[in-house]
Structures are given as C-alpha cells and as structure tokens.
Amino acid sequence: MPDAIDTIVGQWSKERPDLADALWPVQLLGRAQRLARFADKSAKEIAAKHGVEHGEFDVLSTLQRSGPPYTLTAGALLKAAMVTSGAITNRIDRMEAKGLVERVRDGEDRRTVQIRLTSQGHEVMSHIISDHLANYARLLADVDRETCTRTADGLRAVLEALGDASLR
C-alpha cells in the first residue's frame, strides 16, 4: 500500500524521469522527516499539557537523564538539543523564571554556567516522562514490535554512518 512518500516519489518520477534513479534517498529520509513530524507534534501536546514548551521539555529531559547531580553546562545542553546558543539562553531564562532550573556559576571555570534541575523541575519532569513514553507507545501501538526493532536498528546504522556521535 502506497504512503505519502510513495506518492511523492511517483510524482517526481513522472515529472522528471531523468531523476528516477536519484530518488531512493527520499524513501528513507522523507519518511524519517514525516515520522519525526508526527512524533514531535504529539510530544509537544504532552508537554503543553504539563505547562512546558517543547524545547523546555527537552532541557528537563536532558538534565534528568544525566543523573545526579542533575547539572549540565549550557554548552552541553545546546549540543544535546541541537540548537543554537541563543535558543538555550532563552530556554534557560524562561525555565529559571518558572523555577524549573537554576544557574550556578561555580569556581572552576567562570565562563561556564552550570544549569541545575531544581526539585520542582525534577517533580514536573517525573510526571511528564511517564505521559511522554505512554504517548510514544500509543503512537506505535499498531506496529508489531519486531518491525520497530528492525527499523530502529536500521536507523542506528544510518546515524552511525552519518557520524552521529554518542553524547558522552
């Protein structure tokens, strides 16, 4: 059964037959983008339900999963989030105002700013993460588990080839 990407590839094949042999990457990358859009949109709704922006959820998540003392530099956060420095500064500003994180400048290197999850941030996050994972599971409810595993493994191979480094 054709999906949206099959349609797109079919349309291009007709319109530009000379490019037919160059369309195969779209089958993979186009679908990854499409799936990511659905997942993003869905995750955004879950986060909003708990009163945080999508990007803020990302920061909370990165901090909590980093484990005690739930503290990372602004630089580590922007790399993990794949956004620019301006975006991280803004997110931290907003989150600090909400009491979710706090900036700590300690002695070692005074250029860096340590961002620490507050107990309130910790609390909010523990509620969101369950919802978030349940939502993700719901999205994939109709897909058999082996397809998920196999596809995830394929994506891992692709990301490795792309040089997507481990985070630590």
Added chain:
Amino acid sequence: MPDAIDTIVGQWSKERPDLADALWPVQLLGRAQRLARFADKSAKEIAAKHGVEHGEFDVLSTLQRSGPPYTLTAGALLKAAMVTSGAITNRIDRMEAKGLVERVRDGEDRRTVQIRLTSQGHEVMSHIISDHLANYARLLADVDRETCTRTADGLRAVLEALGDASLR
C-alpha cells in the same frame, strides 16, 4: 556500537529503572527525529544556496512534482507541508514577491486561491532539485543500499499504522 539514542536510553534506564520497559519507542522515534534533523539542516543549506527558504523550497517542490499545470490550492499546499494556514499565506506572499509563484483566482470556487509555479519558479526548482537529491545521496553515501531499503520499508509500515494517508 552505541549511538546518541543508545546513550539516552541507557541514561534513562539508570535514572528511572521502573521505566526501562517503556523506552523501546524511543529507539525508533528518537532516531527518526535525529535523522530528520540532520536531513533538514542539510536540505536547508542547499535551499539557501539557491536563495530560497526551507519552507519555500517545500512549496516549490510540491508544485513542481504535481505536474502540469503546476497549480495547487493554498489548502492543498498547507496539507502537503503539514503547516498552518498562516505559514502558507506568508510563504506564498514572499514567493509571489520573488516571482516564484503567482496567485490565480479563477471562477469555479472563489474562496480558493490557485497557486501557480511561474516559469521562473520552474527554472529555480529544476536547479535545486538535482542539488537536493545529490545532497541526500551524499548523506547516505556510507550506508549500504539494502539497509536503506529495509529501513525505508520499516518506516513505511510505521507511517501506515499511524494513518499517514497518501496525498492524493
């Protein structure tokens, strides 16, 4: 070899062992999001090289692959692009100013606006698409073709289960 998502899943398993069994969707959706980010960022650069925004490239692409007469309604474009109506209006405004598309209100249903690719838009697009596909191929250059095919098929199954309808 672990990738960024393996690291994330590992961190969560340690921090919240009670959620260990609920992390499997992240293996798939997290990687899709990550791959999509790389692809998006790369596509954005290609489009910029030709003087168009990422979203504008999306519109050009949708119009051209739709085939003669290279005309779609604003509504069709916003569905294809998965964005809101405001975004499409703005994109069309900008693109019309650049001479890439033109609004045509013909008689049938005067609520709708037909967006038509101009000859200039056509020309710009034919240059971009080759670059774009070459860039996509370059991204996947180090991945063996069968992995791509297998993974793309897996993603199609997931998208179908999500109800991602064919576009026409």
Added chain:
DNA sequence: TGCTTTTATCTCAACGTTGAGATTATCAAG
C-alpha cells in the same frame, strides 16, 4: 608577565510559525 587566540555564554534584531479570529464565498435546507 604581556599578548593573542580560543572557549563559553549572553545580547538582540530579524525571521518564520502558530493559532485564534476575521473575511468572504459556497452549500444545504426551509
């Protein structure tokens, strides 16, 4: 010690998207 380069974060204006509401047109009854 002094000078330059590099690193980390913040500042801020420009930009694109969102999302609710307004506008205008069509359709379905009555």
Added chain:
DNA sequence: CTTGATAATCTCAACGTTGAGATAAAAGCA
C-alpha cells in the same frame, strides 16, 4: 430567495529560533 452552517484564505500579535556580534574568562605562547 433567505438563513444558517460550512469551507478556504487572510490577518496579526505572540512566540521561539537563528545567527552575528559582544562580553568575559581561560589557555597558549613569547
């Protein structure tokens, strides 16, 4: 016809991100 409901697009203020430049601290080197 007229009314009410539905549909398609546009308007616009609020919002988050980008990206270049500024600031300040640390590291490299003479």
